[in-house]
Amino acid sequence: MGMEADSSSFPSSSSSSSTAQRKYDVFLSFRGEDTRNNFMDHLFNALKGKGIHTFRDDEELKKGKAIGPELLEAIKESKFAVIILSKDYASSTWCLDELAHIIFCKEEKGMTVLPVFHYVDPSDVRKQRKTFEQPFVEYEKKENKERVEKWRVALRQVGNLAGWHLKDTRPESQDIQEIVGCISLNLKYDAFPYITKDLVGIYSPVVELESCLAVGSNDVRFIGIWAMGGMGKTTLARVVYHMVSKEFEARGFIEDVRKNFENYGCVPLQQKIIDDILKDKDLKIEEEYDGVLKIKSRLSRKKILLVLDDVDKSKQLKMLSGEHDWFGPGTRIIITARDKHVLEAHGVDTIYEVKGLNDENALQLFCSKAFRKKHVLDDYIELSNHFLKYAGGLPLALEVLGSFLFGKSSVEWKIVLERLKEFPEEVILQKKDHVVEKLDILGLYPVLGLEELIDKSLLKIMYDDMVWMHDLLEEMGRNLVFQECLDDPGKRSRLWVYNDIDKVLEKNKGT
Incomplete structure (x- = not known):
């Protein structure tokens, strides 16, 4: 169902491709007897309908012939290769030669390879099992060993790539729409490299x-x-x-x-x-x-x-x-x-x-600002995790914190973290009913109030009716209360810092 891996990794795989003008946008590799009159034909027409220049080699030319130089050139001159791995794909030495050359172009020329597992299990492709096993029994007897090993390596590699796993649980048209959408969008990315090059999780x-x-x-x-x-x-x-x-x-x-x-x-x-x-x-x-x-x-x-x-x-x-x-x-x-x-x-x-960044993308954005690198430096792993938790997937917070921390020592990082932790952490996830009860006691019309805060992106109702508020908004609220009276905590409407509470209670200065 859909991509087998996080689709956010897709653009980066193609971003390394050569910027030279390609003759074709897409090369289709398929076993005609399995897919010619159904999935492949529908996919080809969908790509064509979007104005995506697609090479589809004529299956009739394959009979009794080795893969020709024209076909190798077509693969080389394509930006994408869509490989439809159907049950009898491995029965065609022509298809396997195509696949081996596609994998070569992926490694050497930055081609983006998109596998479609056509009602076959990706692990069967990867490990050459079931319908991907029997043909190799014959190949081992007849074919050059080096050639057979290239085929095996190519199948292992394509079986490990993120792609589409066709199943009976949803219409093929949805998979075709996603494939065409991904290719179309990625072609548009090429037109705007400056806009998208530094964007994470976009x-x-x-x-x-x-x-x-x-x-x-x-x-x-x-x-x-x-x-x-x-x-x-x-x-x-x-x-x-x-x-x-x-x-x-x-x-x-x-x-x-x-x-x-x-x-x-x-x-x-x-x-x-x-x-x-x-x-x-x-x-x-x-x-x-x-x-x-x-x-x-x-x-x-x-x-x-x-x-x-x-x-x-x-x-x-x-x-x-x-x-x-x-x-x-x-x-x-x-x-x-x-x-x-x-x-x-x-x-x-x-x-x-718009949702917050996932853990992987949040880390990538933070590292790009805090270290000007794609990974966390060894001495900063634990500290980085604290800052990532604090930012909560908020892109602006990750950028501001990362940029502020850049070039600072781990000791300075700890000082900044302590400053952020001046207010002790509270459980910001509470049951909705518990929050409603508190607000009701205060006469604050909780049902309408919560809906208003949710609509204004200040609160979210999560799974099991848990109420979530972003840490940064929580801190903003505390700072607003702090500004009520900078010098005398007893004149503020709320207290949360231990030292302030201690002073107010000790001197009986509360409101």
């Missing part, structure tokens, strides 16, 4: 968000990107914006809507939309309702891509992208926000929630 969110966009559909869609601050909403929107922008007649990326709306009002933002999309500097907006009329009248027949970044109020959306019928068929409006309710109130078609 691949999977980009794939998911691009799927939400459904660019081929002719309807008008509003897509919200929702998460707390520092999660990478703007970065994700910008990457996808650049990758799909060529599919639209015109485009615009409106940054910092919240800040600019507060500082300068609505009209400059409306004017920027008109300027970016129509490229008409003479069309001036007089006031905000004039802006509404001009956006609606001038853009209603255009297929546009518009990003409204960091929106926090319904009025902003009402004045900048009011209704679906403001825009032409095929238009996509991407809106990033911290408040889910703002997106829901505007009637967006899809809300995509």
Whole structure:
């Protein structure tokens, strides 16, 4: 079901490939008798439909012939190789020669190899068992030993690669869609190396968000990107914006809507939309309702891509992208926000929630900033784990902490860690019912209050009704209370530091 390994590793495997112009995007390797009239044919047509230049060698030419130089050249001149490993794949010496050359091109030329395990177990391919075993009994008798060993090595290597494992539990069309999507997206990555080269863990969110966009559909869609601050909403929107922008007649990326709306009002933002999309500097907006009329009248027949970044109020959306019928068929409006309710109130078609980085990607990002390397230095392993736990997968926190720690000694790291731990750790995971009970006692309308905090990305309800709040937000709340009275802890609404509590109780200075 889907990729056998974390798909976030996929771009890096192709990023090493040569930037030289390739003759083909994809080379298809398959056993015709198994897949020619079903999976392979459907995959080939799906790739062709996406404009992906695919080489499919004619099975009829294979009969009684050794693999020719033209075919070897086609493999060499392809960026990707999709290998459909069906039950009788190993019965064809032609297929095995193809595979051996593909693995050679992977190692020597950076080709990206994508195996499809066509109703066979990857471990059977890897260990040459079942239908991958019997052919080798005959090969050992007839073929050159060195040639047979190359085939075995190639099967072992391809069996270890991340790929798609076709099973009866889901339609083949889903696997085909994912394969074509991965290749299409990776080809777009080549066009924007500067944008994506230093981004960690971006691949999977980009794939998911691009799927939400459904660019081929002719309807008008509003897509919200929702998460707390520092999660990478703007970065994700910008990457996808650049990758799909060529599919639209015109485009615009409106940054910092919240800040600019507060500082300068609505009209400059409306004017920027008109300027970016129509490229008409003479069309001036007089006031905000004039802006509404001009956006609606001038853009209603255009297929546009518009990003409204960091929106926090319904009025902003009402004045900048009011209704679906403001825009032409095929238009996509991407809106990033911290408040889910703002997106829901505007009637967006899809809300995509940006998640924190997984452990592997969090470590990679932290190391890139703290050490300017891809791995943790030996003396810093335990300390790094503490900082990773503190950052909780939040990209901005990982970048800030890593950059701050760069070049510092392990002693300095320990001092920074102690400073962060000035507030003793509490259990931030509590049962929802327990939290509701506490808030209810305080008369704080907990049911509405919790929903509001969740919508604003300040809380999450996890598995088993556990309530989660990010450590950094917890610390921000404590700092706000600390600012109530810097010099006299007794005048603050809450206490948590042992020394402060001790002083207040000892001198009876509490409020």
